[in-house]
Amino acid sequence: MDCDWPLLGPLRWLHYVNKQVKVRTGKGDEHSGWLLSVDPVSASAVLLTFSETAASVRVVMGHAVKEVEVLREADEVTAERLRAALLPPSPPSLDP
Amino acid sequence: SISSSAASESDSEQLQKEQHARSVLREGFLRCLLSMTNKKVQFQMYENVKVEATFGASDIDVLNFQVSDLHTPIGVQKEALIRCQDVISFTFDI
Amino acid sequence: SLRSSVAPPPERPGERRTAEMKKLYGEDAAKIMAMEAAMQLTFERNCDRKQPKYWPVIPLKL
Incomplete structure (x- = not known):
């Protein structure tokens, strides 16, 4: 999608949240991941990538974002995982 | 008039939606920074x-x-x- | 009294920012302001304690 990312505003940023996106920077790098959030102050995009065993976050600064393309929507399992990703660590479960 | 009050009502609804979106996004970002x-x-x-x-x-x-x-x-x-x-x-x- | 006859009450510190935050975040303004205040405090306290210097000294992007 061709857009002036930092100017889109909260409602249009929210549209990308919980979708798998590809972020292209002005330097030409591409980063794919699930979009967790967009900082409304700096327009920075928070991307989560995860495998069976590990997860990492990449934040692309708003001033560096050139283009954001939606790749796909989250299914239920992924959506749940995304919701849990930024929550404060939960106390250990009582279940064994 | 009725139409202008309806318009201002939907304006305020739109504003509330935008404020809510902004706060959800900001909180998510602040949590990300905290988790770092x-x-x-x-x-x-x-x-x-x-x-x-x-x-x-x-x-x-x-x-x-x-x-x-x-x-x-x-x-x-x-x-x-x-x-x-x-x-x-x-x-x-x- | 002096206040009621001469001028509107002086703006208290933080009042303007509260109004701006209210405009941006609506009914969640207090929550966001609390989170931001905690974060800013940590930042400033760390800077006071550790006296970090900019790296690199000259900005990469002018």
């Missing part, structure tokens, strides 16, 4: 500079990151501030 505290973070910066540091905190305007044990190409700087304008992206494991 004391984590090793890799910064990809302009001029093809890549450094690693232990994250401390960000100011709320997202202008500066306070970090420790910054591994620069010419050595380790124990305490440092990184200008957010110099940063393209950064990554950490969760």
Whole structure:
């Protein structure tokens, strides 16, 4: 999608949240991941990538974002995982 | 008139939606920054500079990151501030 | 009294920011302001304690 990312505003940023996106920077790098959030102050995009065993976050600064393309929507399992990703660590479960 | 009061009602509804969206997004971002505290973070910066540091905190305007044990190409700087304008992206494991 | 006859009450510190935050975040303004205040405090306290210097000294991106 061709857009002036930092100017889109909260409602249009929210549209990308919980979708798998590809972020292209002005330097030409591409980063794919699930979009967790967009900082409304700096327009920075928070991307989560995860495998069976590990997860990492990449934040692309708003001033560096050139283009954001939606790749796909989250299914239920992924959506749940995304919701849990930024929550404060939960106390250990009582279940064994 | 009826139509203008209806219009201002939908304006205020629109404003509330936007305020809610903004607060959800901001909270998500602040939580992300909080979750970075004391984590090793890799910064990809302009001029093809890549450094690693232990994250401390960000100011709320997202202008500066306070970090420790910054591994620069010419050595380790124990305490440092990184200008957010110099940063393209950064990554950490969760 | 002096106040009621001469001028509107002086703006208290933080009042303007509260109004701005209210405009941006609506009913969640207090929550966001609390989170931001905690973060800013940590930032400033760390800077006071550790006296970090900018790296690099000259900005990469002018």
